[in-house]
Amino acid sequence: MKIGMIGCGVISQQYLKSFDQLPDVELVAVADLDPARAAAAAEGREGVRALTVDELIADSEVDTVLNLTIPAAHADVDLRAIAAGKNVYSEKPFAVTTEEGAEVLVAAQAAGVLVGSAPDTVLGTGTQTARTAIDDGVIGIPTAATAIMVCPGHERWHPQPDFYYVPGGGPLLDMGPYYIHALVTLLGPVSSVIGAASRPHAERTIGSGPRAGEKIPVSTDTHVTGVLVHESGVLSTLVMSFDAVATSAHPIEVHGTEGTLAVPDPNHFSGEVSVRRLGGEGWEALPVSGGYEDSGRGVGLQDMAVRGPELRASGELGQHVLEVMNAVLESAHGGTRIEIASSVARPEAVPLTANDAAAAAL
Structure with a gap:
């Protein structure tokens, strides 16, 4: 799964530390409203390009948008990415209002894309x-x-x-x-x-x-x-x-x-x-x-990459919370x-899994 990360603030550093340990996830692009922060996140990472937000959402190489923006922007960025045919994985909270979160799930279902939500x-x-x-x-x-x-x-x-x-x-x-x-x-x-x-x-x-x-x-x-x-x-x-x-x-x-x-x-x-x-x-x-x-932030993306619609850190769970x-x-x-109007299946348990074997067991 090829990831485009939007938002290169404090929390992004924890995701950047994890990408090399996720065998089915590859970071290919980063974007931020501050171009300097995007450039810093891409520096030293082979194959990772620093783009504008619009460029990243439109980029054909990106199939999944990792949304690390501030909470007020979560739903808007998710909806833009979904409209471009991308899977989305959003930092918590899933959105600010319950209505915004529901709109994201409806849009994703109509587009046939996956939605994940932190925390993993x-x-x-x-x-x-x-x-x-x-x-x-x-x-x-x-x-x-x-x-x-x-x-x-x-x-x-x-x-x-x-x-x-x-x-x-x-x-x-x-x-x-x-x-x-x-x-x-x-x-x-x-x-x-x-x-x-x-x-x-x-x-x-x-x-x-x-x-x-x-x-x-x-x-x-x-x-x-x-x-x-x-x-x-x-x-x-x-x-x-x-x-x-x-x-x-x-x-x-x-x-x-x-x-x-x-x-x-x-x-x-x-x-x-x-x-x-x-x-x-x-x-x-x-x-x-x-x-x-020994896992870190981003293992939910690995779960999404391997399990697809059965991902544990799902948008439905994020929306229920x-x-x-x-x-x-x-x-x-x-x-x-x-x-509470919504319900959600209790996520499937994770068996004890060594970090280097995570992809096989997910």
Whole structure:
């Protein structure tokens, strides 16, 4: 699969590190609104051309567009690429509004192209080992889960943090996809939500880079909590915040009739999974039993290249998670429980796969 990457910002560096490890994926072109950034991304990469966005979308060599633009541009870039007959794989969130995301899926179906969506971190050994434990009945019947991410805000480290504080950003749409994709992978799709949210600061101060000290306005909620009711009946409690310092809680915990499972940070591909068994003493680390070892961002593209319509990091999953997140915000502002219109198949588990054999096992 020949990839044209649009958007050469901070996250692109992680994808660029992975391309050489993806045997069925080849980067052939890059583009950015800033030509200098595109040129820097292409430098030293044989066969990779720096193009304008229009040139890349029209380029006949590119069959799949990797969309690493800001969230507000995700749907527009995807639709332009689909109209040109390209597959698309978008960074999270899948779009800003649920309606935009649905439009992308309808357009892709009509055009007969594939749509993928980050995050693909859930394909790594951390989440997949937890998935294996749940499927094997290690904690009995799952009954509840918690997913918690708190930090004081990305403006402390990101030199251009504006998009984190407008609609499409905030802790829920920025970090929520990692946690909710993991929850759906572990426990299945969500049927309804109840949410609450706050926005205690009207502005933020950039902490690094050439704009350090500059204040930026906040126009989205920066502390969001919600209850996700899964179709299975499991209740997941979600806390996403840019207004706290730290937490001692595991990033995700899944509680069952026979034990509690501690799941590592879903923003990463690996990490220790541990279980506290009913009647046991203390936490017990579980051996790695699923997922792609030593994988990085872009393994979802490899999955798309080999599995085609059966890709695990699918646009349908991205759209379901987007609808869930926007429903949490709608519930928070309206004070009512919101039913989720979409559903999605729980993605197929990933068997434990060595990095150099990923293509064969995907």
